[in-house]
Amino acid sequence: MVNTNNRRTILYMVLGILATCIMMFPVYWMFITSIKPLNEIFSSPPIFFPNDPTFKPYIEIFQGEKSMLLYMKNSFIIGSGSMLLTLLLSAPAAYALARKKITGLVIIVGVLITSQMFPTIIMATPLYIIYQKIGLTDTFLGLIIANTTVLLPFAIILLRPFFLRLPKGLEEAALIDGCNKFTTFFKVILPLTRTGLITVGTFTFLMAWNELLFALTLSNDNSMRPVTVGIFNYMGEYQSVWNNLMAASFVSSLPIVIAFIFLQKYIVDGLTTGATKG
Structure with missing residues (x-):
């Protein structure tokens, strides 16, 4: 044996x-x-x-106007902004879908799931036309809002099971103690769903970091473009600088790898909860 x-x-x-x-x-x-x-x-x-x-390619990718350092800084700004805005909007929405008796709840959840099937390019042209009219092209805010429109349904679907597993007695006890619904949500409910928030935050940051289509469509200013465009610049129409391209790809993947190493416990727990609740 x-x-x-x-x-x-x-x-x-x-x-x-x-x-x-x-x-x-x-x-x-x-x-x-x-x-x-x-x-x-x-x-x-x-x-x-x-x-x-x-190691000359690693030196070259950090030189000049198209330095990877600039692109990585932009990606960090866009990724962090997209993550924060997505969490700010998705947490109340997921909580409402988990707690409130809403007519047509199954339809709403179905629409959220179905929306993940549509390619991003469908939204690129309408967003570009709208952004041109309101002056959001070539801005970090424009890219953050565009990313959030894609990330929001995913975040709501992933967060909802975390609210479902919390007993309703917690909210009732908080209300008896004098808390209003706003205070109960932010001071009682959200701290108990920290694992879910970290999981969703990590995935939304990763997806925003890897986004390319909106960055190419909604921004023509090189100083505003993220790391995906920086990598794309090494791909020429007739010839690509492969060693520089690979160096840029390797460097751009390091922040995500480091984040997953430190947050893997929360991510695994979050995905397990999402798979077993709902």
């Missing part, structure tokens, strides 16, 4: 290591391509370990 358990443990470890290697290989290939000289990138057979590695 002990030998069987040991063999099973070893098998799981081997499978886990194999799965990790498969998932990490694209990251490894991206990194080694970024430090390869151009003549080694398209060599056949492929070179898995650069013979003459160079």
